[in-house]
Amino acid sequence: MTLQNPPVNSLSLDFLTEFCSALEKLEMDKSCRGVILTSGQPKVFSAGLDIMEMYGKSPERCGEFWRAVQEMWLKLYSSNMVIIAAINGSSPAGGCLMSMTCDYRIMADNPRYSIGLNETQLGIVAPFWFKETMVNTVGHRTTEIALQLGQLYSPTEALDIGLVDKLVPEDQIIATATQTMTKWLAVPDHARQITKSMMRKPTIDKLMSKREPDIQNFVSFITKDPIQKSLGLYLSMLKKRKS
Numbered sequence: 001m002t003l004q005n006p007p008v009n010s011l012s013l014d015f016l017t018e019f020c021s022a023l024e025k026l027e028m029d030k031s032c033r034g035v036i037l038t039s040g041q042p043k044v045f046s047a048g049l050d051i052m053e054m055y056g057k058s059p060e061r062c063g064e065f066w067r068a069v070q071e072m073w074l075k076l077y078s079s080n081m082v083i084i085a086a087i088n089g090s091s092p093a094g095g096c097l098m099s100m101t102c103d104y105r106i107m108a109d110n111p112r113y114s115i116g117l118n119e120t121q122l123g124i125v126a127p128f129w130f131k132e133t134m135v136n137t138v139g140h141r142t143t144e145i146a147l148q149l150g151q152l153y154s155p156t157e158a159l160d161i162g163l164v165d166k167l168v169p170e171d172q173i174i175a176t177a178t179q180t181m182t183k184w185l186a187v188p189d190h191a192r193q194i195t196k197s198m199m200r201k202p203t204i205d206k207l208m209s210k211r212e213p214d215i216q217n218f219v220s221f222i223t224k225d226p227i228q229k230s231l232g233l234y235l236s237m238l239k240k241r242k243s
């Protein structure tokens with residue numbers, strides 16, 4: 001699957017809806033046992049959640065957006081397929097979350113790229129299921145430091161802390177992902193799927209049982225004046241950096 005939402009694959013409501021529907025089709029196709037997730041945009045895997053979906057929007061629209069973010073995470077994290085992330089660009093915040101839901105992460109070894117949950121840098125807070133996905137990937141202490149600082153890691157640093165599993169030159173990323181997929185698909189599906197579910201079920205069940213309060217929590221947090229102000233400042237910083 002190639003992410004194509006120019007210019008930076010930000011995760012808007014429309015894009016998330018289309019992504020979930022494509023993933024669902026693959027999940028139902030019994031001939032499809034694995035997915036390599038990569039980006040069709042230069043230099044960026046995904047810029048994370050579309051900040052415009054969280055800035056100046058009505059509570060109803062924010063709620064609809066957050067449900068789609070939850071759905072994307074639930075579909076990816078609970079997928080029966082082998083999902084390998086071929087991270088061919090930067091992957092901050094929601095992009096990092098998306099990568100962490102995959103079974104294996106291969107990143108291009110370009111020092112200009114970065115990956116991590118940088119929410120605190122925007123004045124927002126990564127919700128519990130973002131936090132737990134990271135704990136399940138890199139452990140509690142590393143997550144505590146990463147989340148409080150809103151740390152973005154270079155590919156080498158990400159490999160050191162276990163946020164990605166392998167670094168390769170960018171032009172070898174798909175070939176390496178394909179070889180890795182062959183190895184993962186050599187394991188009998190039922191045994192691998194039950195094992196995957198055993199590892200991830202507690203985190204998935206937690207969000208499933210708290211979906212509505214999590215949406216309410218998001219809406220009441222994101223629509224607060226100081227949070228809107230932080231997002232506005234961050235957006236203008238992004239635009240200024242460009243000019």
Ligand SMILES: CCCCCCCC/C=C\CC(=O)SCCNC(=O)CCNC(=O)[C@H](O)C(C)(C)COP(=O)(O)OP(=O)(O)OC[C@H]1O[C@@H](n2cnc3c(N)ncnc32)[C@H](O)[C@@H]1OP(=O)(O)O
Nearest residue numbers: 010047048049050051052090092093094124125218221238
């Ligand atoms: C109590 C519980 C409450 C819950 C609270 C909420 C929790 C929310 C959880 C997750 C949050 C997120 O995912 S927020 C998104 C965070 N993302 C970022 O911080 C990344 C920002 N972007 C960048 O750093 C860079 O754009 C890039 C490294 C990804 C790419 O750099 P590049 O130089 O190639 O591109 P530009 O910077 O010039 O960007 C092009 C264009 O895109 C706009 N842009 C970039 N990122 C976003 C985004 N995430 N959303 C919307 N728009 C984005 C950027 O402003 C440029 O726009 P213009 O061309 O109009 O200037």
